[in-house]
Amino acid sequence: MNGSRGLLQLWQIPPSSLLFRRCSFSRGIANVAKRERNRGAKQLDALMKVLGKVDALRKKVVSVGKEHASLCAKGMKKIEEMFNREGKAVDELLNIAKTLRAMPVVDLETPTLCLVGAPNVGKSSLVRLLSTGKPEVCNYPFTTRGILMGHITLSYQNFQVTDTPGLLRRHDEDRNNLEKLTLAVLSHLPTAVLYVHDLSGECGTSPSDQFIIYKEIKERFGDHLWLDVVSKCDLLSDSPVVFITEDSNADDFELAKYRRMGPDGALRVSVKTEAGIAELKSRVHELLTSQSAKIKGWNSDEALR
Ligand SMILES: Nc1nc2c(ncn2[C@@H]2O[C@H](COP(=O)(O)OP(=O)(O)O)[C@@H](O)[C@H]2O)c(=O)[nH]1
Ligand SMILES: [Mg+2]
Numbered sequence: 001m002n003g004s005r006g007l008l009q010l011w012q013i014p015p016s017s018l019l020f021r022r023c024s025f026s027r028g029i030a031n032v033a034k035r036e037r038n039r040g041a042k043q044l045d046a047l048m049k050v051l052g053k054v055d056a057l058r059k060k061v062v063s064v065g066k067e068h069a070s071l072c073a074k075g076m077k078k079i080e081e082m083f084n085r086e087g088k089a090v091d092e093l094l095n096i097a098k099t100l101r102a103m104p105v106v107d108l109e110t111p112t113l114c115l116v117g118a119p120n121v122g123k124s125s126l127v128r129l130l131s132t133g134k135p136e137v138c139n140y141p142f143t144t145r146g147i148l149m150g151h152i153t154l155s156y157q158n159f160q161v162t163d164t165p166g167l168l169r170r171h172d173e174d175r176n177n178l179e180k181l182t183l184a185v186l187s188h189l190p191t192a193v194l195y196v197h198d199l200s201g202e203c204g205t206s207p208s209d210q211f212i213i214y215k216e217i218k219e220r221f222g223d224h225l226w227l228d229v230v231s232k233c234d235l236l237s238d239s240p241v242v243f244i245t246e247d248s249n250a251d252d253f254e255l256a257k258y259r260r261m262g263p264d265g266a267l268r269v270s271v272k273t274e275a276g277i278a279e280l281k282s283r284v285h286e287l288l289t290s291q292s293a294k295i296k297g298w299n300s301d302e303a304l305r
Helices: 002-011 015-020 027-067 072-086 088-102 123-130 177-188 207-221 250-261 277-304
Strands: 112-117 148-154 157-163 191-197 226-230
Touching (some): 027 177, 112 277, 123 148, 123 191, 123 277, 148 277, 157 277, 177 207, 191 277, 207 250, 226 277
Parallel strands (some): 112 191, 191 226
């Protein structure tokens, strides 16, 4: 019940409220969004047709039932024949219900934390630790194949957590659907961001590529509430020390600093040793409380219009 309400809310986001949240997305993403919207409309259309068929079947069953009430045995046979002929519509409806039930349900009124970063940096491991969501954790990219929702309860308040598939260093037009899904979440959902950086050299995306992806995402979605985390700090005792020479420019310096510590203010954590996890939980709580205030502000602004 709750789930279907949340799903309806997602379908009913008015375009004006999306603009209002100052989504910045490029032409490529806009096309994808349009395509997905068309696909959604077609799916709804198909669902309506199936519902029509099921309803027609129901009407026939009722009318045959009435017609043959006095000849019960014969009536049952007729009903059976009809189900054999047209009962496929019921099976189709059951399949659609199953698919809908498996879709992630996002309640836009509940503050949501979205984990973002390159593939394999430890996002799913952190979601498992922070919430009720149990995403798959594996040592290869794009294990997370959709948007997974989990829930956190902190001081009697409910929050949502989304795990995302991750982003590689490339242009929007070259991104696969899993990456586009991550960008769509950032564009359309009022989430706070927990950005995960893996400086251990273990994840398959070099720290310098992660830095480039990070700068791009931060520039596009910097209006979200934000927390940076350096993951796998159990592997970082020998984190690379990069020497700055006199002719190093500002970019070299920024990158060298990033490779050692991540962005300014980033929290170091390890899922393996639980180092930094208590502090992370408390910072996440603060972030989501601020997100809650932000959502309330949007709602009262909208009410004033
Ligand atoms: N040593 C170490 N490995 C970790 C840590 N967190 C995650 N991993 C490993 O990194 C790999 C990728 O983790 P996963 O959570 O699936 O990353 P995702 O692709 O960003 O969701 C898995 O093999 C994890 O076991 C950590 O804190 N320390
Ligand atoms: Mg994952």
